[in-house]
Amino acid sequence: xxxxxxxxxxxxxxxxxxxxxxxxxxxxxxxxxxxxxxxxxxxxxxxxxxxxxxxxxxxxxxxxxxxxxxxxxxxxxxxxxxxxxxxxxxxxxxxxxxxxxxxxxxxxx
Ligand code: HEC
Numbered sequence: 001x002x003x004x005x006x007x008x009x010x011x012x013x014x015x016x017x018x019x020x021x022x023x024x025x026x027x028x029x030x031x032x033x034x035x036x037x038x039x040x041x042x043x044x045x046x047x048x049x050x051x052x053x054x055x056x057x058x059x060x061x062x063x064x065x066x067x068x069x070x071x072x073x074x075x076x077x078x079x080x081x082x083x084x085x086x087x088x089x090x091x092x093x094x095x096x097x098x099x100x101x102x103x104x105x106x107x108x109x
Contacts (some may be wrong), residue, residue: 026087033083034047034084036076051088052090053089053090056083061073
């Protein structure tokens with residue numbers, strides 16, 4: 001499934017940010033909403049072991065809503081998505097390095 005794990009960046013994250021002792025998730029804005037809505041059925045580790053874009057997090061939420069009886073999140077949803085994308089978002093930016101000049105198309109001369 002979606003359990004792509006990058007241990008190195010998780011360790012870095014844990015060192016740089018305070019983790020909530022109860023959930024093991026980063027203690028920051030939105031944490032309490034996530035704790036309230038997202039740890040009732042499964043461990044918070046399912047969250048912290050993932051790194052997804054906002055779109056993928058939303059898909060995961062929709063999947064749980066349609067198949068796992070997750071309730072509608074209402075006004076908490078954007079707060080939860082902000083939190084998840086900030087702290088458990090993709091670590092590697094999709095921006096690629098510039099194409100080296102010698103690989104660029106040549107002029108017509
Ligand atoms: C009503 C129960 C329920 C709630 C509440 C719930 N989930 Fe889940 N979630 C599940 C179930 C069931 C699974 C599948 C567990 C498994 O595969 O072992 C799951 C799986 C996941 C996965 C792993 C998906 C994958 O493809 O590997 C993630 C990430 C996740 N949930 C995040 C969340 C987040 C974020 C929230 C809060 C918005 C949340 N869950 C709230 C039931 C729930």
